[in-house]
Amino acid sequence: VRIHLMPTMNPDGYARAHEGDKQSVVGRYNAHHIDLNRNFPDHFHPRQSKHPVQKETLIVGDWIRSLPFVLSANLHNGDLLANYPYDDHKANSHAHYKEKCPDDATFIQVSKAYSFAHPTMHLGLPCPGESGGFKDGITNGAAWYSVAGGMQDYNYFHTDCFEITIEMGCTKFPLASKLHQHWVNHRPALLALIEQVHVGVKGFVSDIDGEPVPDATISVVGIDHDVHSHTAGDYYRLLSPGSYELIAAAPGYGPASTKVS
Numbered sequence: 001v002r003i004h005l006m007p008t009m010n011p012d013g014y015a016r017a018h019e020g021d022k023q024s025v026v027g028r029y030n031a032h033h034i035d036l037n038r039n040f041p042d043h044f045h046p047r048q049s050k051h052p053v054q055k056e057t058l059i060v061g062d063w064i065r066s067l068p069f070v071l072s073a074n075l076h077n078g079d080l081l082a083n084y085p086y087d088d089h090k091a092n093s094h095a096h097y098k099e100k101c102p103d104d105a106t107f108i109q110v111s112k113a114y115s116f117a118h119p120t121m122h123l124g125l126p127c128p129g130e131s132g133g134f135k136d137g138i139t140n141g142a143a144w145y146s147v148a149g150g151m152q153d154y155n156y157f158h159t160d161c162f163e164i165t166i167e168m169g170c171t172k173f174p175l176a177s178k179l180h181q182h183w184v185n186h187r188p189a190l191l192a193l194i195e196q197v198h199v200g201v202k203g204f205v206s207d208i209d210g211e212p213v214p215d216a217t218i219s220v221v222g223i224d225h226d227v228h229s230h231t232a233g234d235y236y237r238l239l240s241p242g243s244y245e246l247i248a249a250a251p252g253y254g255p256a257s258t259k260v261s
Helices: 011-016 055-066 104-117 151-158 176-198
Strands: 071-076 079-084 138-140 162-169 200-204 217-220 223-228 234-238 244-249 256-260
Touching: 055 151, 071 151, 071 176, 079 104, 104 138, 104 162, 104 176, 151 162, 162 176, 176 234, 217 234, 223 234
Parallel strands: 071 162, 079 138
Antiparallel strands: 079 162, 200 234, 217 223, 217 244, 244 256
């Protein structure tokens, strides 16, 4: 497994934030007062001109499209849960109901893998002063609150990467003295998430001479979301347990299918 770490997408916001901040948004915005997790191209609700694409957004977008990422976690603070796509609604960007993506079952599996490996997240308890909570410590993003222009949905629509958002704790900027326990709590969950990269189907697309076929489209019958092979013909398709029919297709080649369980 190849792991990439981005310490922060928003160094300007980090510089303004202060240790021990529980619930403010002082560190959310960049130097131009733009929330970068509302700044990506939105599939359902195109961006308005008053929200220009930021340099940070462009750089991160180029980065995640340049490498064959399979699974990603966007790490936040302010609550304790795992949040999965869609973050936005097709019809109403301010509604509060679940907006299922085609890979809903797989995202639920990945999210539960994280929450149940954490000592308390899976209990679904609300943060102090809040009501409700989340069953199993997970939620569909749009069912919680709708986010247009988020990086989580951008990954799903524009790359082959499945991204979830991890809310790591109820304090926005934990005290340094609490970081060791933060690490102890989340280390098993992070490892469980990494292991999910191997759940599903992976392989190679090659021609009759055994040469790799890059940029082949890998479709799963019944799931309206495709992934693609990379330069060596390798592909990675996260799936929850079940029986599936996969179809590989590429320009200049006839489609080929196979059934897997």
